[in-house]
Amino acid sequence: MTTATTGPSELYVVRNEVDADCEYHCDALAAAFPTAEEVDFVAGERVPVDEADGVVLTGSTAAVYEAESRPWIAEQEALVRELVEREVPTLGVCFGHQVANAALGGSVEAVGTTAALVEATLDDDPLFEGVDPVVVSLHGDAVTDPGEGMDVIASAPHARVFGTRHRTAPLWTVQFHPEITAAHRDRLVEDFEWDSRGHSFEEVTAGRAFENFRALVRRAEA
Structure with a gap:
């Protein structure tokens, strides 16, 4: 476990990637929280x-429905339930x-890969303050059905449940990737049938969601 410089809040970035060749998205997300512990x-x-002020769960090439062959997935589901119970801010x-x-x-179901810039519908939620509709879908x-207590706060043409928020606990989730930027374009083209769909990374401001989450963590501490 690697500890970065201690910040005002004790944040943890939970890395979930199972393929060493695909760690770049975890690296990018961790870079957005430079004072967090990975x-x-x-x-x-x-x-x-007991020590966590906030937790961020990364993406993965693993699938949630592979829990039988990947026991850590069930353990992470248990972690989520504990974070909800303790009201620890989680993204x-x-x-x-x-x-x-x-x-x-x-x-959660397999629906086929979407690797594109898409225009999402984002609710008026603190997590999305300053976030424009064009985001990275990968x-x-x-x-397909949100969890108990979870309201849909974002949708996209290809994904009805594109973001959720718990009604009583400080839990937010997004299907899109705020950590992916134009710097990853070559990798996206190489690995996927990347489609900008007439959009540009210049339209993407989804990284603001991370800043907003940090603010939500600070608010919860106050």
């Missing part, structure tokens, strides 16, 4: 929940969005 959940590291991204909803009884699974 937890390699797949390798067996765990979040000290799930892509796989993190899926595992959080699954942990609360929602359903996933083959989707939440």
